[in-house]
Amino acid sequence: MISKTKNFLLLFSTIFFMASITSFTAFNWSHFSSVQKLLIPITIMFLGILCFLLLKKEKYKNLSLFFACFMIGILFASFGQIYQTGADSWILFRNWAFFLILPVFLSMSYAIFSLLVVIITLMLFFYLGMYFNGYQAFHMACFFPAFILLLYPFVTQKGKIPFHDIFYRSFLIPFYVIFNLTSISSPFVSGGSSYSPFSSHWPDTFLAFGQPLLLGLLFVSGYIVYKKTIVLPFSILSAGVFIWESLSKVLFHSSFQTPIFYYILSLTIFLGTLVVLMKSLPELKDGFVEKIFRPLGNFLKFLIFLFSTGLILSVTQIMGSGNFGFLVIGVGLLALSCYFPKWLHFKEDTLEIVSFSIGLFTLNYFLVNFFDLRFAENIDSIVFLATFNVLVFDIFWYFRANKSMDLCFACIHYIYIFILFYRFFGRDSFTSPLPYINSIFIIGLCILPLQMFFNSPRIHRIFYGSNLSLLLIALFFPTNFFGTTGIFMEYFRTVLILVASLFLFVYHLIQEYPKRNVKYLVLFSSLLLIISYLASYVKGAEYILLLLLLYVHRQSKWTSYLLSIVLCLHVFHYYYSLSTINLAQKSLSLFAVAITLFTSYVILKYFGKELSAHETEAK
Amino acid sequence: MKQKQNKKQIFIVFNFLLLLALISFSVWKEKGYRKEEPFYLKLAPVDPRSLLQGDYMILHYDIIEQAKEKIRVLQNRNQTDMRRGFIVLRLDKDRLAHFQDVVEEPYSDKNLLFVAFRFNGITLKINADTFLFQEGQAKRYQEVQYSKVVLIKHRLRLLGVTKESEPTHSD
Numbered sequence: 001m002i003s004k005t006k007n008f009l010l011l012f013s014t015i016f017f018m019a020s021i022t023s024f025t026a027f028n029w030s031h032f033s034s035v036q037k038l039l040i041p042i043t044i045m046f047l048g049i050l051c052f053l054l055l056k057k058e059k060y061k062n063l064s065l066f067f068a069c070f071m072i073g074i075l076f077a078s079f080g081q082i083y084q085t086g087a088d089s090w091i092l093f094r095n096w097a098f099f100l101i102l103p104v105f106l107s108m109s110y111a112i113f114s115l116l117v118v119i120i121t122l123m124l125f126f127y128l129g130m131y132f133n134g135y136q137a138f139h140m141a142c143f144f145p146a147f148i149l150l151l152y153p154f155v156t157q158k159g160k161i162p163f164h165d166i167f168y169r170s171f172l173i174p175f176y177v178i179f180n181l182t183s184i185s186s187p188f189v190s191g192g193s194s195y196s197p198f199s200s201h202w203p204d205t206f207l208a209f210g211q212p213l214l215l216g217l218l219f220v221s222g223y224i225v226y227k228k229t230i231v232l233p234f235s236i237l238s239a240g241v242f243i244w245e246s247l248s249k250v251l252f253h254s255s256f257q258t259p260i261f262y263y264i265l266s267l268t269i270f271l272g273t274l275v276v277l278m279k280s281l282p283e284l285k286d287g288f289v290e291k292i293f294r295p296l297g298n299f300l301k302f303l304i305f306l307f308s309t310g311l312i313l314s315v316t317q318i319m320g321s322g323n324f325g326f327l328v329i330g331v332g333l334l335a336l337s338c339y340f341p342k343w344l345h346f347k348e349d350t351l352e353i354v355s356f357s358i359g360l361f362t363l364n365y366f367l368v369n370f371f372d373l374r375f376a377e378n379i380d381s382i383v384f385l386a387t388f389n390v391l392v393f394d395i396f397w398y399f400r401a402n403k404s405m406d407l408c409f410a411c412i413h414y415i416y417i418f419i420l421f422y423r424f425f426g427r428d429s430f431t432s433p434l435p436y437i438n439s440i441f442i443i444g445l446c447i448l449p450l451q452m453f454f455n456s457p458r459i460h461r462i463f464y465g466s467n468l469s470l471l472l473i474a475l476f477f478p479t480n481f482f483g484t485t486g487i488f489m490e491y492f493r494t495v496l497i498l499v500a501s502l503f504l505f506v507y508h509l510i511q512e513y514p515k516r517n518v519k520y521l522v523l524f525s526s527l528l529l530i531i532s533y534l535a536s537y538v539k540g541a542e543y544i545l546l547l548l549l550l551y552v553h554r555q556s557k558w559t560s561y562l563l564s565i566v567l568c569l570h571v572f573h574y575y576y577s578l579s580t581i582n583l584a585q586k587s588l589s590l591f592a593v594a595i596t597l598f599t600s601y602v603i604l605k606y607f608g609k610e611l612s613a614h615e616t617e618a619k
Numbered sequence: 620m621k622q623k624q625n626k627k628q629i630f631i632v633f634n635f636l637l638l639l640a641l642i643s644f645s646v647w648k649e650k651g652y653r654k655e656e657p658f659y660l661k662l663a664p665v666d667p668r669s670l671l672q673g674d675y676m677i678l679h680y681d682i683i684e685q686a687k688e689k690i691r692v693l694q695n696r697n698q699t700d701m702r703r704g705f706i707v708l709r710l711d712k713d714r715l716a717h718f719q720d721v722v723e724e725p726y727s728d729k730n731l732l733f734v735a736f737r738f739n740g741i742t743l744k745i746n747a748d749t750f751l752f753q754e755g756q757a758k759r760y761q762e763v764q765y766s767k768v769v770l771i772k773h774r775l776r777l778l779g780v781t782k783e784s785e786p787t788h789s790d
Contacts, residue, residue, distance in 0.1 A: 030753040049635055083649040084777040086746045102634040106627040131739050583754045
């Protein structure tokens with residue numbers, strides 16, 4: 001854990017530092033002259049180059065060079081800001097990409113190469129956005145990373161360069177996810193009164209033929225030629241989604257718009273895709289790819305279930321059953337969720353939870369219409385419906401052992417507690433419901449350390465769901481949005497997070513290090529307290545760090561990676577969103593966190609050698 | 620091996636020195652543009668935030684609406700798709716620019732200015748579309764009436780914005 005913590009501290013200190021400088025320059029200081037404003041990014045960039053030249057270890061050299069390469073973009077942005085050049089956004093990214101080419105090929109750093117690919121994709125997006133709508137520009141810009149994925153195996157083979165699996169998968173998976181999500185939303189966002197793949201509007205033609213060609217080439221190159229099995233399940237899914245997208249676009253823009261026909265067609269396509277996907281499973285011998293297979297299959301099953309429910313609802317409406325049709329379907333789906341485990345021999349619980357969720361949603365629809373519930377006029381309607389849902393959920397959760405329900409348990413009950421708080425305490429005294437959200441966050445934080453004392457997988461899943469629910473609260477409801485009790489709540493929340501972090505860290509040290517050196521306990525506990533306190537300057541970041549600590553201790557690799565990505569996204573959102581503090585203040589907060597993380601890294605590196613050695617021996 | 624490493628480092632440093640040289644050259648050019656004689660365009664502003672450059676104001680000009688109207692007339696008459704061209708302007712005694720015409724190619728007339736534009740059917744862009752300022756100073760610029768520009772090779776370069784109803788001096 002110590003070596004992973006060190007790497008994390010170094011990486012995130014760099015990320016926070018880059019965000020701090022970006023924020024500082026974006027403030028656009030009117031007190032500085034043009035030359036002074038330009039000198040800031042130039043100086044920092046050359047400091048990065050200096051570190052690149054002087055440092056010995058490859059890891060530090062590449063990090064310094066990456067930092068200097070990022071500052072190129074800040075420099076061009078500052079230039080445009082100072083001289084009001086009015087240049088299009090794509091020109092900034094084009095110039096930035098030009099000066100990344102040499103560092104990429106000379107350093108062979110995947111981090112800088114990834115930056116170059118992202119910059120070029122953004123350049124294409126902004127350039128195409130000048131001539132076409134946002135959706136078309138985005139979709140066409142995605143062709144560039146796909147082109148890189150096509151060429152990468154070929155280049156590594158010919159150039160005798162080691163194939164970097166993590167890089168390939170890090171680009172491949174997001175590419176397919178984003179590409180497919182864009183395809184799924186396409187029939188609903190593409191405007192106009194008509195659609196044809198042979199239209200004079202060339203982006204339609206380009207996407208209609210370019211998409212299958214690209215996906216086909218990726219499949220041939222990645223799977224057939226270079227035997228990268230991860231490409232297979234994504235190619236099958238993408239083929240199904242593309243066929244559905246094309247037929248949906250044609251139907252939506254034609255005069256033949258019968259819901260039942262549309263549902264049957266969609267079901268046929270997705271069922272066919274699922275069958276092909278299931279048949280390809282024996283081909284996959286890679287453990288990681290088999291893990292990817294499951295969520296892709298579950299996604300298709302979810303779509304099949306959704307369209308089936310839509311089909312049944314359409315049929316019942318045509319038959320004239322009215323509101324009672326929803327009651328019958330809702331009860332039917334809930335009953336079905338009880339029998340799915342038996343039919344599937346307890347191997348699969350995704351269909352249970354999908355059936356349960358859609359059944360419950362349908363029942364809610366029936367109840368709202370039957371009792372004529374008006375939420376805007378009467379909060380008791382919400383309490384009634386919430387109580388009904390929680391009761392049904394609790395009964396099913398108790399009698400049916402189900403992983404998905406364990407994950408949702410905490411979230412459902414937090415929402416219910418919030419509704420009760422708001423109904424009984426909130427309406428007259430407070431205009432904002434947000435203090436009650438904070439109260440739930442505090443309740444969740446108080447019980448968080450308890451998960452260290454349980455070994456049951458079911459309890460861990462429940463706490464996992466609780467941790468993620470609190471993460472959503474920390475990200476979307478930061479403390480500075482609260483009402484009259486805001487400041488007290490803010491400090492209380494921060495203190496609780498510090499205490500919880502400290503508890504987790506001390507617990508880990510006691511468990512892992514039998515020597516129980518008091519000196520190290522005191523040193524690292526102090527370090528943790530300082531990191532968490534300063535991290536609280538960037539609202540929400542302190543809680544993400546707490547969760548990272550927890551899941552690194554649990555050696556949960558994927559959750560740790562996911563939380564690292566969440567932290568990066570949160571820093572970006574914090575920087576970019578308009579709020580009560582300005583960019584200069586945000587710059588200071590981000591800088592404070594960067595310095596703290598870096599100092600912690602240095603302390604851990606030079607004073608934690610004994611602990612690192614112990615970790616290496618234990619492995 | 621070490622020699623190869625040193626060579627790579629030299630090329631990387633060269634890359635950044637080249638960047639510095641380019642920026643220095645661009646700064647020198649920009650300072651030169653500011654010495655050109657400016658003129659003024661009447662505007663109607665609007666206010667969001669850029670990803671890397673902070674707060675900015677979108678500048679919208681009277682001449683743009685007039686140009687778009689003229690382009691539509693030309694398109695209907697000649698059945699042409701005018702994506703690029705030039706807005707013809709004439710300056711009055713206060714150096715305030717007034718719309719005259721839209722042409723595909725500029726011609727020689729020392730009393731006229733030719734401003735390059737791009738048109739995608741909905742938005743017409745003439746380069747000086749945004750004004751970047753320090754965060755939080757949006758109110759200061761809410762009452763601006765004119766943008767102060769220079770014309771460099773038919774492309775506008777924004778120098779600033781002014782509040783005065785008579786554009787006698789810049790802000």
